[in-house]
Amino acid sequence: xxxxxxxxxxxxxxxxxxxxxxxxxxxxxxxxxxxxxxxxxxxxxxxxxxxxxxxxxxxxxxxxxxxxxxxxxxxxxxxxxxxxxxxxxxxxxxxxxxxxxxxxxxxxxxxxxxxxxxxxxxxxxxxxxxxxxxxxxxxxxxxxxxxxxxxxxxxxxxxxxxxxxxxxxxxxxxxxxxxxxxxxxxxxxxxxxxxxxxxxxxxxxxxxxxxxxxxxxxxxxxxxxxxxxxxxxxxxxxxxxxxxxxxxxxxxxxxxxxxxxxxxxxxxxxxxxxxxxxxxxxxxxxxxxxxxxxxxxxxxxxxxxxxxxxxxxxxxxxxxxxxxxxxxxxxxxxxxxxxxxxxxx
DNA sequence: AAATCGTGGGC
DNA sequence: TGCCCAAGATT
Numbered sequence: 001x002x003x004x005x006x007x008x009x010x011x012x013x014x015x016x017x018x019x020x021x022x023x024x025x026x027x028x029x030x031x032x033x034x035x036x037x038x039x040x041x042x043x044x045x046x047x048x049x050x051x052x053x054x055x056x057x058x059x060x061x062x063x064x065x066x067x068x069x070x071x072x073x074x075x076x077x078x079x080x081x082x083x084x085x086x087x088x089x090x091x092x093x094x095x096x097x098x099x100x101x102x103x104x105x106x107x108x109x110x111x112x113x114x115x116x117x118x119x120x121x122x123x124x125x126x127x128x129x130x131x132x133x134x135x136x137x138x139x140x141x142x143x144x145x146x147x148x149x150x151x152x153x154x155x156x157x158x159x160x161x162x163x164x165x166x167x168x169x170x171x172x173x174x175x176x177x178x179x180x181x182x183x184x185x186x187x188x189x190x191x192x193x194x195x196x197x198x199x200x201x202x203x204x205x206x207x208x209x210x211x212x213x214x215x216x217x218x219x220x221x222x223x224x225x226x227x228x229x230x231x232x233x234x235x236x237x238x239x240x241x242x243x244x245x246x247x248x249x250x251x252x253x254x255x256x257x258x259x260x261x262x263x264x265x266x267x268x269x270x271x272x273x274x275x276x277x278x279x280x281x282x283x284x285x286x287x288x289x290x291x292x293x294x295x296x297x298x299x300x301x302x303x304x305x306x307x308x309x310x311x312x313x314x315x316x317x318x319x320x321x322x323x324x325x326x327x328x329x330x331x332x333x334x335x336x337x338x339x340x341x342x343x344x345x
Numbered sequence: 346a347a348a349t350c351g352t353g354g355g356c
Numbered sequence: 357t358g359c360c361c362a363a364g365a366t367t
Binding site for chain 1: 360361364367
């Protein structure tokens with residue numbers, strides 16, 4: 001790593017500076033909220049949620065005092081809901097155990113739920129000026145290409161190697177500026193596709209550019225296995241009320257609500273005898289069944305049908321709510337999208 | 346260590 | 357269209 005790497009990076013960033021709302025002041029709370037929201041999430045997708053969160057919960061006490069369901073409702077649609085649950089959990093730790101004082105070291109931050117190596121480094125540097133490099137997807141890509149690292153970035157060793165490189169690079173720089181710069185550069189110039197190599201300030205030293213490996217680096221070895229699942233959501237709309245239940249299992253959408261669910265097999269899902277399948281679990285009369293809706297997630301493809309019924313016998317863990325108060329509960333996207341199309345005549 | 350956790354945009 | 361990917365963390 002040439003010593004000028006950090007300098008060149010910071011110089012580039014100052015010429016391409018863009019203000020981010022959570023960096024207006026150095027409020028660790030706001031920086032924390034923004035970093036959790038931005039995990040595996042693009043700024044354009046996360047920004048509206050950030051604005052909602054700091055408006056409704058201006059400080060850690062406001063967040064800590066809120067009920068979890070309310071926090072999940074605000075998070076609805078953003079995905080990876082454990083982030084919201086951990087965010088809320090950690091807000092209570094900070095508010096009630098630390099009396100609202102935010103941990104200000106990398107090591108202490110790392111102990112908090114939902115804060116891993118990236119987020120600890122981000123908060124430590126952006127809020128407290130501590131010298132810890134952020135190593136996110138942008139950084140892994142940039143460093144892999146610059147050094148021509150052909151080992152998979154999925155491996156812990158590779159990540160540690162890149163972290164070590166960044167620790168030396170950040171040393172002589174302002175930590176916050178360096179971290180912002182390296183991520184901005186990775187996302188704007190050293191992008192996954194259509195990298196802007198023509199006018200890249202690192203072109204002459206970049207191994208990947210020299211060896212024409214820009215499009216093949218970084219390497220990944222993990223392959224995603226996708227499961228197929230088949231969900232029947234049973235809806236009973238009666239007297240302006242519907243029945244819902246909370247997802248509590250260690251599974252997708254934990255903490256969110258849904259209509260009573262029957263998970264079934266492909267054969268049953270596609271068969272004409274869906275009634276028997278439903279009868280096995282619930283004592284109901286079936287009216288209509290929606291067409292199959294496909295919900296593609298990272299690790300599973302879920303086929304969903306909505307089954308409209310009468311005389312549903314309510315069971316444990318289920319409750320009737322007014323349709324007018326559905327908006328208070330957080331639902332998975334596949335359900336909110338369906339509800340948006342629906343009018344409860 | 347490897348699998349899992351959502352959603353939406355880009356091509 | 358189907359696949360990749362996105363300011364990762366947890367178990």
